Amino acid sequence: MESLPNPIDRAGVLEAFKQVADPDSALDAYVASYLWGYAQANFGPYRAERVIRLNTDLENGQNFAADLHELAEKAMTSGGNAAFEHIVKRRQANRKFFDQWGPAFATKYISFATKASSRVATTPILDSIVAKWFSEHCKEIGPLWLNWNSAGSYRRYTACMAQWAAELGIEAEQVEQLIFRRD
Incomplete structure (x- = not known):
């Protein structure tokens, strides 16, 4: 915590992910x-x-930090969609996997992990603000469900964002930031 900037910003969080x-x-x-x-x-x-x-319940083999490390490695080597799908599969096998950690914050973690990697494209964050914007402005994409039942919404979202980013000549995360700010 002492190494983080105060106030915390994207650059400070990214630096923490570069240390993973x-x-x-x-x-x-x-x-x-x-x-x-x-x-x-x-x-x-x-x-x-x-x-x-x-x-975290080390006596029963539940190690949140190790699971986070595995997720970060998956994101950094295989990309954000693979990392999200990893969580979906783990939760299908065990509904308590990443208990009380919702997809919006998981996509923040995944986004920063992919941005910290030189091997994969940065995957944008999908939270309720962005999902609502899509429901109002991009009905042709279909609903973006912010839950752990399927990775399909996240794949549709990231594909759309990658396409728009390519058309605009910017990064997908920059498109997400524009939507979030409602620019």
Whole structure:
């Protein structure tokens, strides 16, 4: 926490993700993304702690930090869609996997992990603001479900964002940021 800028910003969170090399640093990056994502709401630390607590039971083989590290590695080597699909498959096998960690914050984690990698394209964040914008402006894409039942919505979203980014000559995450800001 001491190494993060105050106030927290995208660059500070990205720096935490560039340091991911093991479960502990993956957990540090997770905390940074939560602090950034909830910066205006002031309950990021509470939510981050709750998810860590609910997903860590080392005596029973539940290691949230190790699972985060595995997710970061998947995102950094195979891309955001593969990382999202990884969570979907794990949750299909165990509904308590990443308990109380929703897709919106998972896509923040995935987005920063992909941005920290030189091997894959940065995957944009999909949260409720972006999903609502799509429902109002892009009905032809179909609904973007912000849940763990299917990776199809996320794949449609990332494909659309990649296409728009190519047409605009910018990165997909920049398109997401424009939508988020409603520019």
